[in-house]
Amino acid sequence: MADNSSNKSLFTVSSLQGGYGDIQILNGVSIDVPEKNIVTIVGPNGAGKSTILKAVYGIAKVTSGSVTLHKDGKDIDVLATKPHNLSKIGVGYVPQIENVFPALSIEENLEVGYVDFANKSLDEVRDEIYQSYPDLKKRHRDRAGTLSGGQRQMLAMARALMSSPRILLLDEPSAGLAPALVDQLFDELVKINQTGVTILMVEQNARRALAISDYGYVLDMGRNRHEGVGSALVDDPEIVGIYLGKK
Amino acid sequence: MSDFIQYFFNGLVVGCIFAIAAVGISLLYSVLRLVNFAAGDFLTLGAFITYFLSVTLELNFLLSVVVSMIAGMAISWFLELVLWRNLRRNKAGTLALFLVATGVALMLRPIIQFIFGTETRKFNIDILKTYDFLGARIPQTQLLVLIFASASILTIALFIAKARIGKDMRAYANNPGLASVSGINVDRVVLATWLISGALGSLAGVFQGLVQGQFNNAMGESLLLSFFAAVVLGTIGDAYGALAGGLLLGLIMELSQLSIFFGGVPSNYKPVVAFATLVLVLLFKPEGIFGYRARKV
Ligand SMILES: Nc1ncnc2c1ncn2[C@@H]1O[C@H](COP(=O)(O)OP(=O)(O)OP(=O)(O)O)[C@@H](O)[C@H]1O
Ligand SMILES: [Mg+2]
Numbered sequence: 001m002a003d004n005s006s007n008k009s010l011f012t013v014s015s016l017q018g019g020y021g022d023i024q025i026l027n028g029v030s031i032d033v034p035e036k037n038i039v040t041i042v043g044p045n046g047a048g049k050s051t052i053l054k055a056v057y058g059i060a061k062v063t064s065g066s067v068t069l070h071k072d073g074k075d076i077d078v079l080a081t082k083p084h085n086l087s088k089i090g091v092g093y094v095p096q097i098e099n100v101f102p103a104l105s106i107e108e109n110l111e112v113g114y115v116d117f118a119n120k121s122l123d124e125v126r127d128e129i130y131q132s133y134p135d136l137k138k139r140h141r142d143r144a145g146t147l148s149g150g151q152r153q154m155l156a157m158a159r160a161l162m163s164s165p166r167i168l169l170l171d172e173p174s175a176g177l178a179p180a181l182v183d184q185l186f187d188e189l190v191k192i193n194q195t196g197v198t199i200l201m202v203e204q205n206a207r208r209a210l211a212i213s214d215y216g217y218v219l220d221m222g223r224n225r226h227e228g229v230g231s232a233l234v235d236d237p238e239i240v241g242i243y244l245g246k247k
Numbered sequence: 248m249s250d251f252i253q254y255f256f257n258g259l260v261v262g263c264i265f266a267i268a269a270v271g272i273s274l275l276y277s278v279l280r281l282v283n284f285a286a287g288d289f290l291t292l293g294a295f296i297t298y299f300l301s302v303t304l305e306l307n308f309l310l311s312v313v314v315s316m317i318a319g320m321a322i323s324w325f326l327e328l329v330l331w332r333n334l335r336r337n338k339a340g341t342l343a344l345f346l347v348a349t350g351v352a353l354m355l356r357p358i359i360q361f362i363f364g365t366e367t368r369k370f371n372i373d374i375l376k377t378y379d380f381l382g383a384r385i386p387q388t389q390l391l392v393l394i395f396a397s398a399s400i401l402t403i404a405l406f407i408a409k410a411r412i413g414k415d416m417r418a419y420a421n422n423p424g425l426a427s428v429s430g431i432n433v434d435r436v437v438l439a440t441w442l443i444s445g446a447l448g449s450l451a452g453v454f455q456g457l458v459q460g461q462f463n464n465a466m467g468e469s470l471l472l473s474f475f476a477a478v479v480l481g482t483i484g485d486a487y488g489a490l491a492g493g494l495l496l497g498l499i500m501e502l503s504q505l506s507i508f509f510g511g512v513p514s515n516y517k518p519v520v521a522f523a524t525l526v527l528v529l530l531f532k533p534e535g536i537f538g539y540r541a542r543k544v
Contacts, residue, residue, distance in 0.1 A: 057428045087430035095425060103421040104414070111411070112418045115430050163430055 009070050010035040010198050011078075011091075011167050016065035018055050019222075025051045027222040028065065031200070033167065034214070038189065038199045040230065042206040043219035049202040050096055051222075053169050057083045057093060071166060087115045092165030096172045096202075099156035102145030106136050109144050109155055113162035120164065129158050132191075150181040154188075161192070168192070170201035174208070186212050210234045249382025254501045256380075260389050260458055262497020263396035268451040268470070269477035269489040270403055271444035277420035277484035278440045281331065282345040285352040286448060286474060287467030288359065293319050293449025294456035294466060295363045302371050312453050316446040323445030326351065327437065352468070360464050369461045370453075392454045399450060400490055403443075407486050412439050420484060473500075476521045480528055482535030492536065499524050 011033040019025035025048045033039045041049050054060040056067055056078055067078040069089060076089055086093070101109050110129060114122045130137035133154055139147070144155055153173060160168055173189065174182045182205060190212055193199055203209035210216045213230035218239060226239055233239055268286060275283045293315045300311035330351070334344060376387040407413040412435065419426040419436045427433050455470065456462040473496065481492025503512040503520040512520055528536060 059424075059428070083427055084430055084432045086428075093428050095428065098422055098425060101418045101421045101425065104418055108414050108418070112414050112426075112431060113429055159429065 008035045009033065010037075011200060012066075012068050012070070013052060013056075014066050014068075016052065016055060016062060016067065018060055018062035018065070019048075019051065020060055024063070025060070025222050026055065026062075026065075029219065029222060030224060031217055033198060033200045036193070036196060036198055037214040038193050038201070038212055038230075040206075040209045040213040040216045041200070041202045041219055042204075042209065042216060042233075043225070047219045048222040049219055050171050052219075053093065053095075053171050053202065055079075056091070056169065057086070069167070087113075087163035087165065088117050090164075090166035091169065092160035092163055092167070093169045094156045094160045094171060094173065096175060100144040100147070100152050100159065102143060104144060105141050106144055106147070106155060107140040109159050110136075110162050113159035115163040125162055125164065129161060133158050149176050150178065150185075153177060153181075153185065157188070157192075161197075165197060167198040167200060170199060172202055172204055174203060174205045182208065207234055250505060251502075252381050252383040254505055255498065256383060256385060256389070256393075258498035258501030259494070260393050260396070260497070261501055262494035263393060263400060264451050264454045264458065264493075265470075265473060265477045265497045266400055266490045266493030267396060267403070267447050267454070268474045269481070269493040270400075270486050271447040271451075272474055273478045273481070273484055273486050273489035274416065274420075274440050275444050276478070277486070278416055278436060279331065279335070280341050280344065282341065282348060283444070284345060284348040284471070285355055286444075287469070287471035288352050288355040289319055289323070289445065289448030290452030290455055290467035290470065291359055291462075291464055292322070292355065292467075293452030294462055295359060295368070295464070296449065297453045298368045298370060298456070299363070302368070308370070308372065312450070315453065316449045319445035319447075319449035320442045321445070323441040323448075324438070327441050332437075356464065356468070363464065365464055367461045367463045368456075370457060372457065374457075374460045388457050388460075392457050396454055399447075403447070404487060404490060406443075412436070416440060417486070473518060473521050476525045480525055480535060482537040485535070485537050488535055488537035495536075496521055496524065 009032055013029060013031040016026050016029045017024065029048070029052055031039065031041065031052070041052065043049055051060045055062050062079055069076040069078050069091065071090060078086070078091065081089060101112070104112070110126055111122065114125060135151065136155060136158055144152065147155060157173065174185050177185060186208055189199060201209060210230040210233050216228060216230045216233045217224060218226040218233065226233065226236070228236070268290060272283050272286050275281045296315035296318050297311045300306045300314055301308045330347065334347060339347070372388060374386065374388050378385045378387065378390065407417065415426070415431045415436050416439060418431055419433060452467060455466060459466070477493040477496045478489050479492070480496055481488030481490070500517045500520050503517070504514055505511060532538060
């Protein structure tokens with residue numbers, strides 16, 4: 001949990017409806033992400049968690065509602081921004097699956113994630129990333145396709161960080177990781193958050209994710225079901241029973 | 248020995264041209280899933296436009312080549328705007344795209360014939376001057392083609408490897424879904440791909456016209472299958488593979504004429520050699536010479 005949290009909104013999803021083709025998946029979801037917070041969305045399979053993030057990137061269709069980035073006193077209409085420009089306005093995204101370029105080298109994966117808008121050169125940003133992820137540096141010439149699942153997840157995150165995002169959207173960052181790596185990953189997320197990056201993530205590993213979150217939402221059938229401070233959600237017997245499963 | 252040098256040299260020249268044409272086809276396939284059956288006709292078009300500018304209009308030859316490359320880019324981009332973009336928007340599959348490309352080829356042929364005629368043409372370049380190298384006869388034009396073509400190949404390879412847009416192209420080809428959500432400008436990638444393939448088509452056409460000495464409106468289509476063999480040989484959709492596959496195929500096709508191979512394969516059987524090579528490689532390495540499979544996780 002970030003101690004540098006404030007209550008000013010950075011990213012808001014309001015009354016979002018939409019889905020795929022004629023199938024409506026989101027039935028008016030609202031999420032508020034305060035600046036420098038970690039916010040987690042949990043919920044059963046098929047609840048529409050990934051669909052929220054996909055809607056932001058125009059992969060899922062939005063029929064009504066809005067997504068806004070409140071940055072430096074301006075309100076930016078995220079849904080009206082072309083997906084490739086989202087990294088330019090400070091939104092980074094790590095999809096749930098296929099989130100690296102396997103045929104490209106690790107270094108190239110990072111380079112294509114770089115956005116030339118900050119006053120930092122590619123080399124500076126990359127060196128910073130290599131300092132936080134020495135394992136990637138060690139293997140920078142290898143194809144990303146040769147990495148293990150955990151290393152790929154790390155690379156996917158590092159790639160998103162190359163655009164110096166204000167907010168990172170993470171779709172199940174711990175999916176498929178060995179238990180030891182899950183702990184490492186959540187520690188990593190806290191570290192990233194401490195550098196000032198706001199995080200909105202979707203997680204199956206709800207207990208662990210909520211434990212590091214400032215705030216959590218429980219989503220079901222494309223609707224908000226519960227919300228609250230991360231630690232409170234984990235302790236709520238009703239939510240634990242229905243959505244988080246037994247310990 | 249002089250025979251070997253002769254065929255090896257010819258193979259290098261032919262191989263460079265294959266490589267240039269094949270890399271354009273490979274890029275289009277990897278980025279747009281388009282099997283460009285019209286690629287051969289873009290060679291013919293490039294050669295004829297250069298002929299028109301340099302012989303009919305008596306413009307400087309190099310300038311004519313550059314203009315014909317620009318024309319190749321313009322026509323490619325035009326077709327993207329009126330045709331390919333809309334087909335992709337309507338979710339046309341690879342087979343549909345392939346059939347439309349065949350249609351484009353069938354339309355381009357009569358158009359080229361209508362504008363430029365069916366006569367055999369020659370560039371206004373001295374093709375008779377030759378050098379003697381260890382008993383092999385090295386025509387000056389072929390030497391120049393080899394030099395310029397190798398320089399082009401090097402440029403393309405460096406561009407794809409090092410330029411940001413080259414990396415973006417490879418990234419998009421590798422994982423289009425991720426590319427479009429990770430800051431890569433997909434429209435720019437598509438534009439770059441068409442421009443490169445258009446320019447390379449014209450360039451390969453001029454090189455081929457120079458090497459043949461004379462050409463007619465059937466030049467490009469007769470080479471098309473060899474280009475595809477080169478693309479598949481070097482692993483479908485791998486740009487470096489296409490470059491290497493083209494070079495290798497050119498060398499194999501020419502060297503097969505050496506008398507140690509069944510007394511020398513007659514030159515009109517060269518396409519057979521190309522496909523025999525392809526079949527052999529695919530039997531033992533189905534993913535092509537440069538194929539690689541990502542680790543499953
Ligand atoms: N491209 C698509 N086309 C049609 N339906 C889709 C598509 N992607 C997802 N869906 C459907 O939308 C619903 C919500 O999917 P979504 O991926 O958002 O769920 P999720 O909450 O992320 O679940 P999970 O925990 O399994 O990742 C599911 O019923 C799914 O089958
Ligand atoms: Mg999901």
